[in-house]
Structure formats: structure tokens, C-alpha cells
Amino acid sequence: MKVFDVPGVGDALIFPDDHPPPHVHFVHRGEGWTVKVRFSFLSDVVGRYGEIRMVGHRPTVRTVNDVLNEVEANLQRCRERWWSLRGTTGLDGRWAEVSPTGMVRLPLAPPQRPRRVARATYRAQTKEVRLVLDDGSRHVIQAGRGIEEAEEWS
Known part of the structure; x- marks a missing residue:
């Protein structure tokens, strides 16, 4: 499910089989990399989640920072989409x-x-x-x- 678009990078996506913690994927098909960004329902902190997967080029630090900033700017939409698709905040059991x-x-x-x-x-x-x-x-x-x-x- 598309959450939002980052011009020049690609779409922020949540996949049907994703599991907590809440996160979005950015897949840059042209350069062959994927970055996952974790977000929270409780705090406004976002951060890279897991390793950057690469088939081709590695994203620049600036690109990764741009992606993090876009997730931060679109937190409400990320939360809404994750909740509507997954029905969990990822906070149970903490x-x-x-x-x-x-x-x-x-x-x-x-x-x-x-x-x-x-x-x-x-x-x-x-x-x-x-x-x-x-x-x-x-x-x-x-x-x-x-x-x-x-x-x-x-």
C-alpha cells in the first residue's frame, strides 16, 4: 500500500505481510536499493530500521536523511495507513x-x-x-x- 511519494526517491510503502515495529519501505528501483524507516505511534522519533538492501548503488547519506525527514513530515499518514492495514501499534507487550x-x-x-x-x-x-x-x-x-x-x- 502506498503511503506517500518522495520525489526523486520513490514511494513509501507498507506491505501486507509487514510485522511490527511499524515501518515503511522505500524502494528505488532505478538504483536498486531499499531502505526501511521505523516510526512510532507513541513518539515522533523516526529512524532507519535494519540494513539498507542493495542490488545496485548505495543511497547517499543525504538521500537517506531526506527519506527520514519525509517520514517525519508524514507521520500522521504513516500511522493511519499502518493501523488501517495492520491493526496494531506495535506497542503490545512493551x-x-x-x-x-x-x-x-x-x-x-x-x-x-x-x-x-x-x-x-x-x-x-x-x-x-x-x-x-x-x-x-x-x-x-x-x-x-x-x-x-x-x-x-x-
């Missing part, structure tokens, strides 16, 4: 911390009061991420207003 002010953080290591995300859903109309934690607590946060730690951000 460790969770919720501050007294309602800030949600998903750390890599277990927090002091360990809780996990039992279910995370997304509402595109309101741009809300709704979390149910394993202790039964419910939290609603605007997409992009939380913190998600991930080893893959690059």
Missing part, C-alpha cells in the same frame, strides 16, 4: 511507565514498578493512542507525545 502527570514512557528495561502494555489501539480521527496496561489501568495520550525507547532507532 514495558510501560506512567508519570503522575500522565506522561507515558516505554523503556527497554523493566521500570521500578513493572507494568506491560496489554493492548494499545489508535484512533486516527483524534490522533490518540489508547493503552490498557496489565494492571487494568487505562491511559490516553496524543500520538507523538510519549517516549518510546528502542534499540533499532538509528
